[in-house]
Amino acid sequence: VGDSSVLTCLIKGKISMLTWTITPKAGGPCTLVYRTDTNMTHRANCSDNINWKFRAGLAPALEIQQVRIAQEGNYSCEVASTDGNFRTTYHLTVLAPPRLSLYCDERGSPVCEAAAGKPPARLSWVPESSSRAQEKCHDNGTVTVLSKFTACSTNGTNVTTCMVSHPAGNWSQSIAC
Numbered sequence: 467v468g469d470s471s472v473l474t475c476l477i478k479g480k481i482s483m484l485t486w487t488i489t490p491k492a493g494g495p496c497t498l499v500y501r502t503d504t505n506m507t508h509r510a511n512c513s514d515n516i517n518w519k520f521r522a523g524l525a526p527a528l529e530i531q532q533v534r535i536a537q538e539g540n541y542s543c544e545v546a547s548t549d550g551n552f553r554t555t556y557h558l559t560v561l562a563p564p565r566l567s568l569y570c571d572e573r574g575s576p577v578c579e580a581a582a583g584k585p586p587a588r589l590s591w592v593p594e595s596s597s598r599a600q601e602k603c604h605d606n607g608t609v610t611v612l613s614k615f616t617a618c619s620t621n622g623t624n625v626t627t628c629m630v631s632h633p634a635g636n637w638s639q640s641i642a643c
Contacts, residue, residue, distance in 0.1 A: 479549030
């Protein structure tokens with residue numbers, strides 16, 4: 467989420483037409499067409515952050531600026547050229563890093579929350595805890611994970627660290643309740 471992505475097509479020979487068909491998981495399909503003979507482009511039902519990226523000496527690519535969760539889906543490029551027709555398909559998976567918060571509840575127990583991550587974050591504790599994480603799913607496909615620190619013994623330490631593991635990165639935060 468928020469990064470830019472550039473997708474390219476397989477090109478052989480001199481291209482005459484290049485078409486991107488985008489089928490996101492949310493919303494309707496989008497199409498971008500480029501004809502080399504007239505140097506014309508056409509777009510239908512595409513969001514403003516999806517555009518052609520023209521580069522000197524290379525075939526035009528598709529650029530998605532500030533990727534959003536709703537743009538996850540299939541991206542297919544079809545090329546008509548002097549060497550035939552070629553198709554390249556991508557499946558775009560969008561990762562949303564969770565927002566981490568660590569606080570003390572009313573009983574003085576540490577609570578760790580990894581909010582609105584996609585996929586759900588994995589939480590663990592140092593020192594080790596016997597707690598179980600709870601997940602809350604949101605309409606946009608993100609998940610909030612909540613874990614309350616529970617341990618039989620803290621071995622004299624009152625500092626607890628929540629470790630968050632996610633494909634978009636790993637984080638940790640410590641607290642003394």
